[in-house]
Amino acid sequence: MSKTRITVAKGDGIGPEIMDATLKIIMAAGAQIEIDEIEVGEKVYLSGNTAGISKEAWDIIIRNKIFLKAPITTPQGGGYKSLNVTTRKTLGLYANVRPCRSLHPFVETKHPVMDVVIIRENEEDLYAGIEHQQTDEVVQCLKLISRPGSEKIVRYAFEYARAYNRKKVTCFTKDNIMKQTDGLFHKVFDEIGAEYPDIEKEHWIVDIGAAKLADTPEAFDVIVMPNLYGDVLSDVAAQITGSVGLAGSANIGDEYAMFEAIHGSAPRRAGQNVANPSGLLQGAILMLIHIGQGDVAEKVQNAWLKTLEDGIHTYDIYKEGISKKKVSTSDFADAVIERL
């Protein structure tokens, strides 16, 4: 098998630790990849490059097309735009896929049977980044929703459901208030949904939908939603499986793809070798599937599951009575590798 060249950024905070663990695991499993490492984020920013990324680093991302990214810290201060968002937009990564599945009885959760995939629109909404000061005392941010953008993500959700044999796609919007913007998203959902008679469809107003998701996640299957709702509710969904540290995400475009953990860089945990690398590892597994190395992905996934099943848990999911051993980031990685 010829090797796939990918770009890797170790990011900020706990990023380097969880990236080292992730790469060690997938290389041990036989991933056929070559790595170009780039520096992005806080360090670059603090060195005077206010974009947080150099021209050379961008060129590498563009050339390799596949990007595995650890969490990045957004430095305080008005001028700095989120590099996550810039990357998603610049590379046209319109779909953010976030599977959130309970691992009961191996990881403690109040929601033992949940298996939800959140498909989050990834370029529009309030993330378009158009903000300005209107008067001395009033600021505003534009929420943008476009028909092509909505069509792309809704179609992606239905195609995903078909490909992965999922039975239902749910849409969340607040179209009782935002009749034009969220209304358009909902309308497109109905239109495109009609092309998928094999798949069950439903729509919830996001407030009560979120409540239902937090309380009874087993009622959902695939959920498609605008960017900001997807941001908030994928954190909720991941957390109630046991930890926000368990979920990875695929940012998919027509030409490029970026894979990451769904959580942030947790600066307070940095450098302590305690963070759970599972989120980024799940991102890497999604990447391996994407680049046609599904066999390696499966091997990693099984070893990871076996590790959790054996009660080898990082602090965030450690629970007396369920867990057997509280391990560090690197010990967790070694435990997964032993089980490959």
Next chain:
Amino acid sequence: MSKTRITVAKGDGIGPEIMDATLKIIMAAGAQIEIDEIEVGEKVYLSGNTAGISKEAWDIIIRNKIFLKAPITTPQGGGYKSLNVTTRKTLGLYANVRPCRSLHPFVETKHPVMDVVIIRENEEDLYAGIEHQQTDEVVQCLKLISRPGSEKIVRYAFEYARAYNRKKVTCFTKDNIMKQTDGLFHKVFDEIGAEYPDIEKEHWIVDIGAAKLADTPEAFDVIVMPNLYGDVLSDVAAQITGSVGLAGSANIGDEYAMFEAIHGSAPRRAGQNVANPSGLLQGAILMLIHIGQGDVAEKVQNAWLKTLEDGIHTYDIYKEGISKKKVSTSDFADAVIERL
């Protein structure tokens, strides 16, 4: 005690049933009120008044200043603006207070010790209702945050915490993305918070804050946030206490106040005499406190708690092993009245 004249709207869907139950209970408890009933919502809209409310009804709301409102259905169709939102804005009801408390062991919940008060900004944000079609394929909605608006709600939250002996006020924003709008809200939180050295303060990015709230609500006390986050997360918080049907809300302004359930009109349950009137009853209790009838409020609250404690539950909170009797809306009201 002289009677307070209040305005009552029975609303749509389950509205009339839960309002009848609520009024029956508070009158039996000795509430010193006189009621002017107005018609608002779907029926008015369908009769050709696209505002959903008549001039006369408005005059009554304005005159009485205190408004107890059942849920309203927003009819489908672009032109109709939410009457809830219009009322909040027109009356200057800037603070939406939503207490969400678990009633363990009497009502089943996965979160037995939660006791959170969400204080939601109630006039600005994406609820300003400024939406338009920008091009054929692009629509937009303005998110507005003002300094005076933010100051008012943040100060309200700290004053509330002091008055009710709460230890901590948490702020949720997404200011890593919306640096100007959410950034302003966060900044105002820090500024005004500094005037309250006796109260603990913290800020969470709304995605991970929402995740924490859904998973570990006992970590929070009072939470203040912009309008839309407050809308979504108060439904989440109420639902995980056991049911979204358990929470009421106070919409407070300098001159007017409106009290309601936090849930919607549930058209599919309408006319069946099954809905839980507790949310609206909680709204009415907040109203009684507001108009200086705290003794009546306490009496109602105790009888309501006793009813739940006795396992007399509507369908939404009915659970074998905890509940004793599944009751209708009106039977629930009678059970509360028996316990006054």
